[in-house]
Amino acid sequence: MSGYMDDTNVEDVLSEIGGRLIALRRSRGYNNHEDFANCCNLPPDHYRKLERGQANFTIKTFLKILIAHNLTLEQFFVDSEREQLLKARK
Amino acid sequence: MTYKLCLLVTDDGDDHQSYSEALAGFDDTVVLIVLDSQRALQLLKSNKCSPDFIFIDLSMYGIKINTLLKYIRAHERFSDIPLVAYGDQIDFEKLEPAENIIFFSKDYEYTELKTFLVDLIKPSNKEPDI
Numbered sequence: 308m309s310g311y312m313d314d315t316n317v318e319d320v321l322s323e324i325g326g327r328l329i330a331l332r333r334s335r336g337y338n339n340h341e342d343f344a345n346c347c348n349l350p351p352d353h354y355r356k357l358e359r360g361q362a363n364f365t366i367k368t369f370l371k372i373l374i375a376h377n378l379t380l381e382q383f384f385v386d387s388e389r390e391q392l393l394k395a396r397k
Numbered sequence: 398m399t400y401k402l403c404l405l406v407t408d409d410g411d412d413h414q415s416y417s418e419a420l421a422g423f424d425d426t427v428v429l430i431v432l433d434s435q436r437a438l439q440l441l442k443s444n445k446c447s448p449d450f451i452f453i454d455l456s457m458y459g460i461k462i463n464t465l466l467k468y469i470r471a472h473e474r475f476s477d478i479p480l481v482a483y484g485d486q487i488d489f490e491k492l493e494p495a496e497n498i499i500f501f502s503k504d505y506e507y508t509e510l511k512t513f514l515v516d517l518i519k520p521s522n523k524e525p526d527i
Contacts, residue, residue: 348506348508350415365411
């Protein structure tokens with residue numbers, strides 16, 4: 308199946324999601340993960356692991372973060388893909 | 398150092414994370430997570446676990462809360478342990494009446510959970526190292 312992720316790149320995808328979360332947080336003016344986690348009412352250590360691509364997370368947690376960024380799931384992933392394409396072209 | 402053992406009975410990954418991290422702020426507290434009520438019952442029956450606090454998620458899949466409560470309340474060594482049943486108010490109202498059960502809403506914010514745990518575990522100490 309075209310575009311289907313196999314097990315070998317799950318860590319890479321988590322890492323990409325983490326990178327995107329860091330960029331979004333910084334764009335909101337939060338210089339550290341703890342302040343942002345507090346803003347989302349999430350456990351700070353867990354949120355730090357999400358940004359590092361080191362944690363599995365639930366849809367509920369993800370939605371809390373997206374709500375704080377005023378983004379939909381679709382916007383989050385579409386924008387991520389756009390960024391990846393732009394990087395690849397450079 | 399004597400540790401306070403918190404038995405957390407839930408299959409919810411978010412609760413594992415939130416409770417573990419919030420309770421890590423107390424130096425003298427450890428968390429034991431059990432994924433279902435039947436295993437929690439087995440553990441308590443085995444006499445290998447003497448929790449200081451018990452937290453039970455009422456919205457767990459397949460939970461047999463009244464069986465667990467009946468056992469806990471029938472045994473003297475558990476009868477004084479604070480038991481927190483967390484979930485929806487409707488689930489809480491379905492419980493058979495028992496003493497020493499504290500309700501906490503499942504729809505909590507992390508800061509609310511921390512405050513709740515401070516009040517429960519260290520009533521005289523307002524600020525743990527969380």
